[in-house]
Amino acid sequence: MLVFIVPLLAGILLGYFLRARKRIGLSGVTFWAIIILMCSLGFSIGSNNELLNSMPRVGLNAIIIALIAMLFSVFFVKVARKMVKVE
Amino acid sequence: MIKHVVAALAFGAIAGYLNNNWGNAVAGNFVSDYLFNASLVLLLFIMGLSFGFDRKSMAKLRKTGFKVLIFPFAVALGSILGGFVSGLVLHINIIASMAVCAGYGWYTVTGPLIIQIFGAELGALGFTVNFIRELLTIITISLMVKFDKYIPIAFGGASTMDTTLPIIVHYCGSDTLITAFSSGFVLTITAPFTIIAIATLK
Numbered sequence: 001m002l003v004f005i006v007p008l009l010a011g012i013l014l015g016y017f018l019r020a021r022k023r024i025g026l027s028g029v030t031f032w033a034i035i036i037l038m039c040s041l042g043f044s045i046g047s048n049n050e051l052l053n054s055m056p057r058v059g060l061n062a063i064i065i066a067l068i069a070m071l072f073s074v075f076f077v078k079v080a081r082k083m084v085k086v087e
Numbered sequence: 088m089i090k091h092v093v094a095a096l097a098f099g100a101i102a103g104y105l106n107n108n109w110g111n112a113v114a115g116n117f118v119s120d121y122l123f124n125a126s127l128v129l130l131l132f133i134m135g136l137s138f139g140f141d142r143k144s145m146a147k148l149r150k151t152g153f154k155v156l157i158f159p160f161a162v163a164l165g166s167i168l169g170g171f172v173s174g175l176v177l178h179i180n181i182i183a184s185m186a187v188c189a190g191y192g193w194y195t196v197t198g199p200l201i202i203q204i205f206g207a208e209l210g211a212l213g214f215t216v217n218f219i220r221e222l223l224t225i226i227t228i229s230l231m232v233k234f235d236k237y238i239p240i241a242f243g244g245a246s247t248m249d250t251t252l253p254i255i256v257h258y259c260g261s262d263t264l265i266t267a268f269s270s271g272f273v274l275t276i277t278a279p280f281t282i283i284a285i286a287t288l289k
Binding site: 003004009010011014017019029031033034035037038040045046047049050053054055057059062065066067068070072073074075076078079080083086 | 173
């Protein structure tokens, strides 16, 4: 967990203190980092035999359950945002 | 962007499958742990930078404060209720389908945990449901953001602190960074506990 929080906070603080300076373009780095991230995510999916064997066994049921859970999540987030007035 | 992401995912999956099943050319954990974490740490730093640069995002964070915690709470409630409803609709063990959905898209933990508690048959569901949730979040993001930029955060569940975070920030804007990260963070921490808590009902 700390591995993820430290770079995020370091980035925010550094960005905040440097906010008046000239910006450097980071979109190229971001793009390739996302591609590497997705490749390695795909890699761990592809190497996960337990996951690959599970999929055909439960197929359609799993898709339906996932969709219903996602729709309910969206609904509750909408209601919650109205309740506490978060933009 | 999304085309490249899907292509990268597919390429990675094929490479991972081949590597795992026909002679490990690369040590699997080098890619899935080391490379994954390195790119994610770099991305988190860059996303943090652009967030810090952006006056509007910082102002919005100050205004929202701890209210952002309503997001993971709503996603957890919605997911578990979704599990309840789908258990009713599909005539499967309702407690199990609720527990499966309480993985909030985190298949690497939910799968093995559900296998331990409910056995291999429902464990397969634990793996697949949460994997599909993560995959659908990524694939639908460019479409969903047109309706509402918070839909991908609700879809992503626990994955919005790591795998889906950079794509969410890319499509939904820098100001969603803290909302998405904190939501994913809280859900990641609570997932194992809610799964076990729901399982005690069986």
